[in-house]
Amino acid sequence: MARKYRITVYYATNKDNGKTYIGQSKYGLAVSKARHKRKSLILNKKSPFYEEIRQIGFDAFEWGILKECSSKEEAEIFERKHIENIGLKNCYNTHIGGKKGFDLNDETKAILSRQKLGNKNPMYGKDLTKKEKDNLLAASMEVCSKKVVRVSDGQVYPSISECARQNNMSIGAVSLHVNGKIKSQRFEFVKYGSV
Numbered sequence: 001m002a003r004k005y006r007i008t009v010y011y012a013t014n015k016d017n018g019k020t021y022i023g024q025s026k027y028g029l030a031v032s033k034a035r036h037k038r039k040s041l042i043l044n045k046k047s048p049f050y051e052e053i054r055q056i057g058f059d060a061f062e063w064g065i066l067k068e069c070s071s072k073e074e075a076e077i078f079e080r081k082h083i084e085n086i087g088l089k090n091c092y093n094t095h096i097g098g099k100k101g102f103d104l105n106d107e108t109k110a111i112l113s114r115q116k117l118g119n120k121n122p123m124y125g126k127d128l129t130k131k132e133k134d135n136l137l138a139a140s141m142e143v144c145s146k147k148v149v150r151v152s153d154g155q156v157y158p159s160i161s162e163c164a165r166q167n168n169m170s171i172g173a174v175s176l177h178v179n180g181k182i183k184s185q186r187f188e189f190v191k192y193g194s195v
Contacts, residue, residue: 006068007075009082012036012061012092014052021049021092022066022083024075029065030146042136049092147190148178156190163187 010029012021025032037058040050053061066082069075083096118124128136145159150167157163164174177187 006070007072008032008068009066009075009079010064011066012049012063014056015060015062016056019052019090019092020086021061022079022086024069024079029063033063047092048094052092146178148174148187149190150187151185 007024007026008028009022009024010032012023012033013019023032023036036049036053039045040053041058044050044054067075067078069078080096083091083093088094088096148157148160148163149155150157150163157166160174160178161171163169164171167174174187176182177185178189180188
């Protein structure tokens, strides 16, 4: 049986002024939030939305799901209509919406790849020390990984993969536990604010 395709159309609203960012993701809201946090606070990506996050803080935004769509086309139409309804002046979005990042043909992918080769790559010529690489990895893990706790003794792990490694288990097995797919749930995600 084929897996049902879902696209989440979500929002991030500035709690102070009501200005909103509208986005869509095939990975869900939690992954989208982590990616936006990483792009704004670690990678310093340039966009009105990311600049506002850096200025007022990530927690100054309320996040939520507008609609779960069953196709890319449905998500595209819904996103466009929603941005049109609230108006670009009330959005961090720089355009009404579109297929950005979804259906790239091989030729387009090759062009985009060539645009980042050699000295056009932001990491070109940068020799990072082991400490700098470790710091980047740690920062990325902090933003993108959910902490896991062992139920029996409260031992906390920074991620599913680290929990699996330290307990001689597969990542898939730990994932089944934290997502409640196994009755004898030995591990669970750390609840926000508890650690």
